[in-house]
Amino acid sequence: MYETIGIWVGALFTLAIYSFLYKENPIYRLAEHLVVGISAGYGMAITYQITVKPRLIDPLLSGDHWILLIPGILGILYITRFIPRISWLSRYPIGFYMGTSMGVYFPLTMKANVLRQLEGAMVPLYQSGMAWYEVTGNIIMILGTLAALIYFFFSKPHKGLFFGTGSKIGIWVIMVGFGATFGFTVMGRISLLIGRIQYLLGDWLHVIE
């Protein structure tokens, strides 16, 4: 019974959202606002139910974990943002969070997103035993990376063989990247439509399996 009601609500709100394709209307607006509101409410409820209560309130009430008062108070200080007279107190948890995040994130992020990527781009142009398509692929990747970097080098005018030609090749490489991203984006958007059609025709109307 509840499942059926849920499916009907989902289907009607799906149609309400898609009504925007014809033109903007109050039903679409209602559905849009409900999505935002319900998402925030659901998030709050889940956060309380599976985080705040079992990890903070229950252990504190049991009287064994007084150390949790420190993060608890720091968390509450965030809310002082809404009281202008003491809003400066919110800087403490923000400062704590920023400081620890920076310390924890910086070395590992540098390693994962910069050093490893540099390492990944340092491939041999040719080695004995490499297939011709691997050699071609490596050459294109290295030249493409260099050309794209030249395009974003703004300290020198983009003129001459190195900077001029390099930046022109660079923009073509970037455009190829954008093209691939656009193709994947179209596929992604159609996938989302497919998901909704499967829901409407399958779960709601039962005309497909």
Added chain:
Amino acid sequence: MNIWGKMLNIDRRWIFLGIGVVSIVPFFINFGMPVRTTREVESIYEYVDELGSDNAIFISFDFAPGTQAENMPMSVAVMRHAFYNDVPVFMTANYPLHHGMMLAAMDYVFNPTTEGFYEDVDFEDWRELREAGVTAKDELVEAWENQGNQLPDGATGWVFEGRDYAALGYAPVFSLVILGLTVSIETQYPVDAHGNSTGEMPMLQEHKSLREVDLALTSSGSGACVWWVTFAREKIGLPIAFGLTAVMATDYFPYLQSGQVIGQMGGLRGAAEYEVLLAENGITPSTDKAFVGMDVQSAAHLLIILLIVMGNIAFFAGGFHKKTLLKGGR
């Protein structure tokens, strides 16, 4: 305005209608377009297929309902593959909304209306056997069935909560949670999403931290997938697999190139490829929702290509590359 001008200024609602029609028709007329598998998806499949009951994997549900159509099939496919091979699965979520996606995936895999579903046994229901020390999968199934429990028709097998899976769910500041998981799973998740004590779970006694886990799949609709690379791969060398939305796929290929991830499923297509591999190898009775959607993808892409070609023909044939007759000008 001549015909070329009318073509270029066509009301966009006709295009929406066209996409709607070509997206619905293939559900009724099956074209049966083949789906060829790619190396980046095969490598995930092969890796999971090598694992057994002594191993364990993480599936992180890092997506919201907005990208459910793409991320859910790939999460479900890997989950079913792991259950088939008796590989324990830890399930996490990096945001409150993603927690609901984790529960929805479990509902789907355990639902008797799903072809080849798994029969779920709640943590409390097999307490006696657990306390008697029966935790090895084969012995557990035998003991469970000796108690008079029968596998329902159509079910692929039993899955025992705490032995075959642990629904850990959402925890705040998930990047730091991953870091904490490299030290201890139990300290990050003292209880699971159903309120069960994780310390009592046999799978946590065998796999105490990410260091004793063999793979993490992040099924992600956001850049949060990189957290797994940053905090698990780079810190302790945990193999990572990406399941991404199609929009994200091109941005994350460099992680594949650099060897930081073992494979990547990109969008519905990636999920469909995994479903094909599962069905071809008899792990699932047939392909699932992602594969069905690929015919629709092909039809919609054909229409979009046709519209792009027609638009370009009208643009040049109508001489619009020399004029400023388009709505809004140039």
